Amino acid sequence: MRLAGWSVVALAALATGCGDDAPVKAAEYGEVLFNDARLSTSTFNSFSCATCHATTPTPAAGRLDSGYTLYDSAFRGSWWGGYETRLLDAVNFCYVNFMRGVAPLPEDSPQSRALYEYLVSISPNRDAKPLPFTVVKDAAEVARGDKARGQEVYRAACQVCHGEPHTGAGRNTELASVLPEVTREYDEVFPGVPPSLVVIEKVRHGQFFGVGGNMPPYSLEALSDADLGALLTFLEL
Ligand code: HEC
Numbered sequence: 001m002r003l004a005g006w007s008v009v010a011l012a013a014l015a016t017g018c019g020d021d022a023p024v025k026a027a028e029y030g031e032v033l034f035n036d037a038r039l040s041t042s043t044f045n046s047f048s049c050a051t052c053h054a055t056t057p058t059p060a061a062g063r064l065d066s067g068y069t070l071y072d073s074a075f076r077g078s079w080w081g082g083y084e085t086r087l088l089d090a091v092n093f094c095y096v097n098f099m100r101g102v103a104p105l106p107e108d109s110p111q112s113r114a115l116y117e118y119l120v121s122i123s124p125n126r127d128a129k130p131l132p133f134t135v136v137k138d139a140a141e142v143a144r145g146d147k148a149r150g151q152e153v154y155r156a157a158c159q160v161c162h163g164e165p166h167t168g169a170g171r172n173t174e175l176a177s178v179l180p181e182v183t184r185e186y187d188e189v190f191p192g193v194p195p196s197l198v199v200i201e202k203v204r205h206g207q208f209f210g211v212g213g214n215m216p217p218y219s220l221e222a223l224s225d226a227d228l229g230a231l232l233t234f235l236e237l
């Protein structure tokens, strides 16, 4: 979502203002930042927080995100399956790795304070529990599934960044390759490895485990093996 004409300076002034409504103003600024890819100054970034996270108690139908909904996220106590024990670190992990932020947002910056107030404003449950995050370490073949379900999975999980299958129409970044056509090069690039396994590894590991890029990884909680199998059937892999 692009918001015409907001000025970082003006909104930052609101966020840092004093008075009883200062947290409310900061939360409003935080919501704007949450939805705007320009939070990151990198010209290669096309993602906002909202690209990968819902903010409603359960994500809207037709959304399968790599990241959890951030409703009730502020008081989970630990994040990223226990890897992060400070909320700002959990946010900055995304900011630096996925949004190509040059450096983590400092604790006392208007942006991190505003994002904090926004996350608190959508977190009514002070006793929220940490959520699991199961990484598939060794990418392995999965049973194929139903093609129609696979199409739903593609739309819900991949389309926001990769656009329409076969053409990439509507993708949010030119850096995301056209699926499944890109896999036709895999015999040359990854000789001896089944193209399906390359895709499974990319989905499960994102940019990590030496894969590279800036795509997020999908944990088992975010995408089941059954849905991944259905997706591969849809992609004819
Ligand atoms: C490209 C996708 C992507 C973007 C963009 C992104 N995140 Fe994330 N985020 C993830 C994934 C994947 C995880 C790990 C799964 C999880 O814990 O939700 C995660 C985890 C988190 C968590 C920890 C949630 C938990 O309970 O474990 C927080 C908080 C968070 N992100 C906030 C943000 C904020 C704020 C932004 C914007 C500054 C942002 N993220 C941008 C993908 C993304």
Ligand code: HEC
Pocket (backbone or CB within 6 Å): 047, 051, 052, 154, 157, 158, 159, 160, 161, 162, 173, 175, 176, 177, 179, 182, 198, 199, 202, 203, 206, 207, 212, 213, 214, 215, 216
């Ligand atoms: C938040 C945006 C985002 C989402 C969601 C996303 N991708 Fe990606 N993906 C990218 C970007 C950007 C690249 C190129 C950079 C990289 O390799 O990380 C990429 C690269 C890939 C590649 C490697 C392409 C190549 O050039 O070899 C594959 C395969 C892939 N994605 C599959 C998927 C599948 C399948 C889904 C859905 C389950 C998905 N992606 C969801 C952003 C995304």
